[in-house]
Amino acid sequence: MKFTEPWERQRLCSLLENAVSREAMMWKAYVPKKPSPQDTDISPAQRDEAVRWLAEVHGSLQLYPETLALAVSILDRFLGPIKARPKYLRCIAIACFFLAAKTCEEDELVPPLSVLAGSSGCDCTVSEIRRMERVILDKLHWNLHTATPLHFLQIFHALLVCGGSMVLVGGSRSQHLSLLTRRLHHCLADHTLTQVRGSMLALSLISLELESCCSDWLILTIDLLSKAKMDSRELIRCREQLSRRLSTQRASLPPNTLYIYHPRQDPPRRAPPPPAPGSTLSTVEVMEVDDFFDGIKRLYNEESEPPAGSVSPCPPLQPIPAP
Incomplete structure (x- = not known):
């Protein structure tokens, strides 16, 4: 039987309310x-x-x-x-x-x-x-039925999909939820994240995902926050902590990662316009805006160039000698 969207959202809100109540009693x-x-x-x-x-x-x-x-x-x-x-x-x-x-x-x-x-x-x-x-x-008094972070993640994801936030789904709904589930499983192995409720952890994960792919992510996050009746200050703290944890996960690479070196090719620079007749501007004053920002990037090592004569950290590929 296929139900209408308002009934589906009502059912999901009821599931969320029951899960929050069960978490409050047992967590x-x-x-x-x-x-x-x-x-x-x-x-x-x-x-x-x-x-x-x-x-x-x-x-x-x-x-x-x-x-x-x-x-x-x-x-x-x-x-x-x-x-x-x-x-x-x-x-x-x-x-x-x-x-x-x-x-x-x-x-x-x-x-x-x-x-x-x-x-x-x-x-x-x-x-x-x-x-x-x-x-x-x-x-545990033979009571194993508690609301896990995955329960909340599934409910929040279903509410977004049911509400028409299809931009959240890159491929199919199940593929996207599977990706979020793997991230959540990774977070469960960090004891510092167990200091927050599972509902807050799931909402923070959903909120970070919305921020990366949806322009109205804040409105959607506030809507879910109000439905779950959670504290916004706690959400901000959990988002920051979770963001650091996920950035560490994405930055870590396996030890056998293959690196490929591509020399950077700078685009040709435009010649500065000649000074107007009678102008006393120096060369520094007529420096282009692009050159100014390039200097700032090099100052903060955001775009450093290797000195002349230095060796690339990745040696050039050599042909295999004939037997």
Whole structure:
């Protein structure tokens, strides 16, 4: 059955309201533990490493993205109020992942625990994971249904598409949402971003994406902000933090990246116009505006030229000698 657009927007707003209410009841900020020389607690860096490892396991099994988001949420909710030794971290993480898979996946797609334990390399037995499952469920009062950042990302994205903001979608809707989901999964591996609510993290990610491709991004962001009833000051802080995190991600390149050197070819410069008869202007005063800005760029190393006789950092390509 196909519904009209007003009904669809009303349904999405209702889903957003329920998700915000559920988050308000269950969300607690992840508080990083202070480093201890006795190695008696899991550090923030170890937590981030475990999340990245879960992302690799999730990718190899090709499960739903909701499974990874829920697994990280369960992990953070469990690690918040307790102390656990780092040697148990992988057992805790894989148990959270298995609980999330049984919650989000179809029954026939949930990997058997024996297969999951063997393929993930968690160095745990099936019985150890089962016992850890029970401990996690007891600590969380058997309540795993929380609103994850991915839930909010999907709702915000659907509201934009339903409202006619098609400029947000570069290709298909699913491809664009998949791209945002991968960025969100990358952000989940940063413990500094767990200090904000999942709804705020998702809205900040959507807002940054709107700013990059939509002229009325601020109006759309304010509309989503009002629907979610969130604080604008917190959104500004989260946007700045998330922008730095994503810029670091895009700037990092794999160690085997291939660089290709292209010598810069400057366009021919126009000759300065001759001074008017009787004018006393010096050469500096008649300097073109383009030359002035070029000098400013070189002053701030934005457009530096290698000195004469210097060697390019990328050596020229040499032909392969004949055998």
